[in-house]
Amino acid sequence: xxxxxxxxxxxxxxxxxxxxxxxxxxxxxxxxxxxxxxxxxxxxxxxxxxxxxxxxxxxxxxxxxxxxxxxxxxxxxxxxxxxxxxxxxxxxxxxxxxxxxxxxxxxxxxxxxxxxxxxxxxxxxxxxxxxxxxxxxxxxxxxxxxxxxxxxxxxxxxxxxxxxxxxxxxxxxxxxxxxxxxxxxxxxxxxxxxxxxxxxxxxxxxxxxxxxxxxxxxxxxxxxxxxx
Amino acid sequence: xxxxxxxxxxxxxxxxxxxxxxxxxxxxxxxxxxxxxxxxxxxxxxxxxxxxxxxxxxxxxxxxxxxxxxxxxxxxxxxxxxxxxxxxxxxxxxxxxxxxxxxxxxxxxxxxxxxxxxxxxxxxxxxxxxxxxxxxxxxxxxxxxxxxxxxxxxxxxxxxxxxxxxxxxxxxxxxxxxxxxxxxxxxxxxxxxxxxxxxxxxxxxxxxxxxxxxxxxxxxxxxxxxxx
DNA sequence: AATATATACGAACGATCGTACATATATTCA
DNA sequence: TGAATATATGTACGATCGTTCGTATATATT
Numbered sequence: 001x002x003x004x005x006x007x008x009x010x011x012x013x014x015x016x017x018x019x020x021x022x023x024x025x026x027x028x029x030x031x032x033x034x035x036x037x038x039x040x041x042x043x044x045x046x047x048x049x050x051x052x053x054x055x056x057x058x059x060x061x062x063x064x065x066x067x068x069x070x071x072x073x074x075x076x077x078x079x080x081x082x083x084x085x086x087x088x089x090x091x092x093x094x095x096x097x098x099x100x101x102x103x104x105x106x107x108x109x110x111x112x113x114x115x116x117x118x119x120x121x122x123x124x125x126x127x128x129x130x131x132x133x134x135x136x137x138x139x140x141x142x143x144x145x146x147x148x149x150x151x152x153x154x155x156x157x158x159x160x161x162x163x164x165x166x167x168x169x170x171x172x173x174x175x176x177x178x179x180x181x182x183x184x185x186x187x188x189x190x191x192x193x194x195x196x197x198x199x200x201x202x203x204x205x206x207x208x209x210x211x212x213x214x215x216x217x218x219x220x221x222x223x224x225x226x227x228x
Numbered sequence: 229x230x231x232x233x234x235x236x237x238x239x240x241x242x243x244x245x246x247x248x249x250x251x252x253x254x255x256x257x258x259x260x261x262x263x264x265x266x267x268x269x270x271x272x273x274x275x276x277x278x279x280x281x282x283x284x285x286x287x288x289x290x291x292x293x294x295x296x297x298x299x300x301x302x303x304x305x306x307x308x309x310x311x312x313x314x315x316x317x318x319x320x321x322x323x324x325x326x327x328x329x330x331x332x333x334x335x336x337x338x339x340x341x342x343x344x345x346x347x348x349x350x351x352x353x354x355x356x357x358x359x360x361x362x363x364x365x366x367x368x369x370x371x372x373x374x375x376x377x378x379x380x381x382x383x384x385x386x387x388x389x390x391x392x393x394x395x396x397x398x399x400x401x402x403x404x405x406x407x408x409x410x411x412x413x414x415x416x417x418x419x420x421x422x423x424x425x426x427x428x429x430x431x432x433x434x435x436x437x438x439x440x441x442x443x444x445x446x447x448x449x450x451x452x453x454x455x456x
Numbered sequence: 457a458a459t460a461t462a463t464a465c466g467a468a469c470g471a472t473c474g475t476a477c478a479t480a481t482a483t484t485c486a
Numbered sequence: 487t488g489a490a491t492a493t494a495t496g497t498a499c500g501a502t503c504g505t506t507c508g509t510a511t512a513t514a515t516t
């Protein structure tokens with residue numbers, strides 16, 4: 001089931017039986033590593049526990065990936081690939097920029113709610129783990145974050161060019177809000193705060209709808225003001 | 229300098245020289261542990277590096293705190309104490325609920341910008357580290373998060389009762405937005421994204437001002453449809 | 457002065473960490 | 487066929503992990 005939920009496509013050398021075997025072994029390691037990293041962090045990855053989880057030897061993992069730093073990088077790349085495949089790719093067919101924006105946002109909430117990764121959004125996991133730690137992984141995470149930022153901002157600007165969103169709304173500002181709602185919803189989901197998670201969905205839709213000045217208000221939102 | 233920036237008050241037994249000595253030693257350890265935890269996480273705390281940083285023996289730390297789990301808990305408690313002292317306490321004198329809300333929010337941004345902790349807001353650090361990891365620390369972190377949530381929501385409701393904010397605005401919804409802006413601003417600050425950090429300040433002020441329907445617009449953007 | 461308590465130190469333990477090395481097996485290529 | 491390549495295994499190494507033990511020092515209590 002996890003195998004059908006996501007899949008890393010095998011490498012090019014599908015003719016060479018040796019590399020095919022190795023690629024499948026690497027994929028198996030990465031599938032497990034992504035789940036572990038999303039929960040315990042990329043620094044929480046250990047060759048030993050990974051090997052015992054998969055029933056193989058530590059030295060095999062070392063042989064497949066070289067050293068641990070490479071394993072972490074490959075795991076991050078693979079995880080972002082899964083993120084793209086689950087959140088971004090399904091929305092590219094939509095021609096209307098604002099509807100593409102709506103779809104990619106609602107798709108993000110679905111992706112978290114479906115627990116594609118047991119630790120929630122792997123991008124937020126990586127960002128928060130390396131936000132204050134210099135190194136190659138932080139640079140890589142920062143690049144991925146900037147890519148996600150750019151995608152949202154570009155889509156918003158396209159919607160402005162298409163007249164779907166008034167130009168008086170700052171694209172950066174709306175993108176910031178959407179990213180902020182995602183960050184808070186991610187932790188809310190994992191901490192079991194269902195109310196705040198669904199609030200994240202609501203205010204996200206409302207923010208987009210408000211930018212498109214045909215926007216309906218957020219549904220009164222005053223659904224009983226009890227705290228948790 | 230850091231010593232003046234924050235300070236853990238010594239224990240009760242100030243008469244007993246032994247306990248006074250031990251309390252100061254514990255404080256020294258915790259001061260360092262808080263900084264490390266805010267950057268490398270509470271799981272990144274190690275007795276060995278902590279001891280060598282402070283020029284003392286590992287066994288001394290063990291003797292002072294018992295085991296590592298206790299050290300982590302004490303570090304979290306101390307860090308939250310610093311958070312409260314820096315963000316919450318200075319605002320309690322303000323009688324107007326909405327101005328108290330404004331102050332506590334702008335105080336949070338100051339606290340992150342001043343790097344009271346080198347890793348940014350220690351509460352967000354802890355939340356993201358333990359969001360998916362069962363255990364005593366996660367429960368503790370969740371309680372602290374709920375306390376912060378409750379403080380914001382309560383202040384908003386008090387502002388509503390005082391007529392400073394219309395009751396048509398959901399207290400939970402506004403609190404969610406403020407917390408979300410904080411989460412995104414925290415990572416932005418630490419990743420060097422100054423633009424997004426200042427955007428966090430702006431949209432926070434705008435969200436509060438908009439709730440108070442006397443709210444001025446956020447400069448040049450976020451205008452148009454004023455909320456009901 | 458004698459006893460008790462709490463902090464400090466140093467050495468050592470078993471466990472796990474990442475890594476290296478020698479070796480075996482599977483697959484390809486000449 | 488034999489040589490070359492890539493994956494797999496097992497063992498071992500040094501480093502660091504958290505923790506324990508015995509002991510020394512400082513302070514308090516009697």
